[in-house]
Amino acid sequence: MKIKTIGFIPLRKDSKGIPGKNKKKLLGRPLFSWALTEAIFSNLDEVYVFTDDEEIISYIGKNYSWSKKVKTLKRSPENASDTASTESAMLEFSGLIDHNYDIFCLLQATSPLTQRDHINQALQALQKEGKDAVVSVVRTHRFIWSEDGKSINYDYTKRPRRQDFEGLLIENGSIYATHKKALLESGNRLSGNIGIIEMPEDTLTEIDSETDWQIIEQLLISRFKGEKKPQQIKHLILDVDGVFTDGRIVYNAEGEFSKTFDMRDGMGLEIIRQHNVNVMVMTSENSETVAQRMKKLKISDVFLGVKDKFSFLENLRNERNLSPQEIAYIGDDVNDMANMLRVGWSFCPSNATKPIKQIADITLNNASAQGAIREACEFIINYNLRFNDL
Template sequence: MQKKTIGFIPLRKNSKGIPGKNKKKLLGRPLFSWVLSEAIFSNLDEVYVFTDDEEIIAYIDKNYGWTHKVKPLLRSAENASDTASTESAMLEFSELINHDYDVFCLLQATSPLTQRTDINKGLELVLNGNYDSALSVVRTHRFIWSEDGKSLNYDYTNRPRRQDFDGLLMENGAVYTSGKKELLESGNRLSGKIGLVEMSEDTLVEIDSETDWQVIEQLLISSFKTKKTPQRISHLILDVDGVFTDGRVTYGNTGELSKTFDMRDGMGLEILRQHNVNVMVMTSEDSETVAQRMKKLQIEDVFLGVKDKYSFLENILQERQLTAQEIAYIGDDVNDMANMLRVGWSFCPSNATKPIKYQADVVLNNASANGAIREACEFIMNYNLRFNDL
């Protein structure tokens, strides 16, 4: 019989170091959504977000309907206080779901560099029966000293070179995995025979301060950019407001009245499709005006009301068996940033926001609703020529 595995992400509404930390935008996404996305696409059967913040619960209910895995659950005020331990929250949660699991995986939102492969490795160690629990660690080559002036992990009279030094394994607070029996009997995230999952040294940083936040942000950006490799573009994904339109909306007493689109952009997309590039639209707005315009342009893949665009993109990649490197993306504001970093090529109009201009692969010469999309289409068609003979 297959064992049931669950992920558990504990979140508190109040944070001392960084107010509202879990909802604060990291590269345009709420902090907690980074580890949540990786959990969704890991081998976990279910992922619970356990929080006393009803805004987060509402956000999850509204934006993750495309997956059956994610389940938000209300956390008691008692176990969300400054003095409450993570273990007390784990045990409260376990009772609430009637201990309906075989393997429990604690995931920390303050470790947004966690990857699905790290989660899977922890699960494997416990599921194969060799370990009762497991934790994630990083290997540091720092030399450690005690307060009384004693070297703890090396002989200072014979200082080793870095390449000859095995270093020291340190807990990074990202992933903890345990069997149900071991968790309930010990009341602790770790017990019995403990296995180790070694993660990259970058993941030693946890977000506890504004400085940590800035460091993590740069690490994420660097990680995305180093993974970009040349590949033929097979799909173009576009935001709407500030990309198709100039970002302005006309409102009346009955709501949205109109948006301005550029006819040349529509022709550019039609020609691009003739060159075997599939066109998709992904926007956080749920606009009937947009729906009608995309119908007119005969764009079939139109996704409206998408708040977590990064997770939605990951789902598209998985369902359609695409690689991120064959995707091009046009965005204009911070809620597009994670996707623009993730894909093979990213574009932004000349009137995009400054943070997006800093990260885009190509800042287009034309503004939104004034030929920007048409310019990007021409770039893609010319770029794809180099792959014709491959």
């Protein structure tokens, strides 16, 4: 009999430390979407977002329809208050779905550094190591003291070198997994024979303040940049507004009337496809003007109305077995930021926003709708020459 595993992400509409925290954009994406995306691509069978925020429920319904795993459930006002415990939300939720699961995995949106492999490690510990519950921890090499001046985790008279010091394991608030029986009997996320999974030390930071937010953002940028490796570019993904166009839209009484495109960009895309680079378009707008222009350019991979571009690209990569390193991306604003960090090469026009220029691998000399795409195509064609003899 197959064991059913579910992920549970509790979100509250109100947040005292950082107002609207769960919806605030971290690298251009709502905070909660980082944990949600990793849960989707983990070995969990279903992932529930449990919230009292109708805006989040609507956002998920519109932007994650490509995944059958994702579900939302309305959280009661009583269990979304400042005084309500996470355990009370877990038990309320469990009753609402008639306890239809075997393993319950609590994931925290305030831990956006959590990765799918960490979730899988927790599930494995429960299923193969015979644990009743599992908690994620990090190993800190800090020296801990009590308030009454006592050293807790070392002998201060024999201060160890860092390389000789095992350190101390600390909960990082990221993952708590438990069997249904243990949860319902104890009413707690942890009980019985508890196992641990050790996560990297940088995952100790949880977002509770604006300072935490800034630290996490830099850690994510550093992680993505550290994963970039040289590889032949086989796919080019482009945003539309501010990349194909100058970002301006002409409206009439019926709505969107026109956008301005550069013919040189169209020729650049035609040439790059002749060099076996597949071209894709991904935009948050659902524009008939864009659809018609891409049809004219004979681009078949056109994805309109994509708000969470990062999760959409992760799903596309998964379906087509694409390596991030073989993808180039051209964007101009913060909703492109996560994808630009994720792929092998990222470009932005000379008139892109400042945050994008700070993370782009290359800021192009040309502006959007003034040959920026053509310039990027020429770079990719020349870059790929170094792989011809491999």
